[in-house]
C-alpha cells in the first residue's frame with residue numbers, strides 16, 4: 001500500500017495541471033478543485049500507487065464529465081461559469097466547446113465519444129495523442145471524432 | 161489573448177503541462193520549444209501554465225481505519241424485501257439451494273451491472289471517512305459504487321428519519337467502475353438517519369421506497385454525533 005505522503009507529493013506535483021484541466025471543462029475553480037481532490041482521496045483510500053499525468057488526465061476527464069452529466073451539477077456549473085478559465089481553441093476552425101454545448105453533446109454521446117470530444121476540443125490533443133492516451137487505433141479515434149463532429153453539427157442545425 | 165490561431169497543429173495542453181513538469185524526453189521537448197518560439201498562440205498557452213501561481217488547496221485528510229470491521233459487516237443488507245443484519249443474510253443464503261450465486265453481503269446484483277457494491281463517503285471539516293457510523297449537520301455526504309466496467313446501474317438515495325423519507329439526489333444512471341462517485345453531494349440534518357441506496361436496471365419507484373420496500377436496497381444506520 002502506497003503511503004499517503006507519496007500521494008501528497010503526486011498531488012503537489014500534478015494537482016495544478018489537473019485543476020487547470022478540470023477548469024477547462026467545468027469553468028469554475030471550486031468544482032475543478034473538488035474533482036481533483038476527490039480523485040486523490042480515492043487513490044489514497046485504495047492504496048493505489050500514484051500514477052502518471054496521462055492516467056490522471058483521463059481520470060479527471062471522467063470525473064468532470066460526471067459533474068456535467070448530472071442535472072444538478074450542470075445547473076450549478078452554468079451559474080458559476082467563468083469564461084476566462086477556458087481559453088479559445090488555437091486551431092483555426094476548431095469546434096468551440098462551451099459548457100452549454102458540452103452538456104448537450106454529453107447527452108447524445110457515449111463514454112468513448114465523450115472522451116474523444118474532451119481530448120480533442122478541450123485539451124487539444126492530436127489524434128495520435130488521443131490514440132496513445134486511450135489505447136485505441138488512430139483509425140478508431142478518427143471515426144469517433146467524425147461522430148462527435150456530426151453530433152455537434154446536428155445540434156447546430158437544430159438550433160438554427 | 162483570445163483569437164490567436166496556431167501556425168500549425170497546436171501543442172496539446174497535456175504536452176505543454178508535461179513540458180512545464182520537465183517530463184518530456186529531450187527530442188520532444190526541443191520540438192515543442194521550437195514550436196513555441198515560432199507560435200504566439202501556443203506560447204501564450206504555455207505562459208498560462210507557467211504564470212499560474214494560484215495556490216492549491218490542501219488535500220483533505222483521509223482516515224482509513226484498518227482495525228474497523230469490513231464495511232459490509234456494518235451495512236444492513238436487504239434481500240427479498242426484508243432488511244436483515246448482514247450475518248443473518250449470509251445464513252439465509254447458505255440455507256437456500258443456490259440457483260444464482262448470491263451477491264456478497266452489502267452488494268446488490270443488478271441486471272446489466274452484475275454485483276454493485278456501495279460505499280458511503282463523509283466529509284467532515286476537511287476529513288474524509290468511508291462508511292462511518294455517525295452524522296453531524298455540517299457533514300457533506302456522497303455515495304460511491306463499485307461494479308464491473310461496461311455495466312451501468314440506476315441509483316437513488318433515500319435518507320430515512322423515522323417516517324420521513326427524503327431523496328437528496330436526482331435518480332440517475334451511473335456507469336460502472338471502481339469507486340465511481342454518484343454525482344451530487346448532500347447533507348443530513350436533524351440527527352440520526354438511515355441512508356438507503358436503491359440500485360436497479362431502471363429508476364427506483366420512490367413511492368415503494370417510501371412505503372418501506374427494500375428489494376435491491378442497501379441501508380446504513382448513522383447515529384447522531386455527540387459534538
Ligand SMILES: [Zn+2]
Pocket residue numbers: 090165166167168169170171195199200201202203
Ligand atoms: Zn502553435
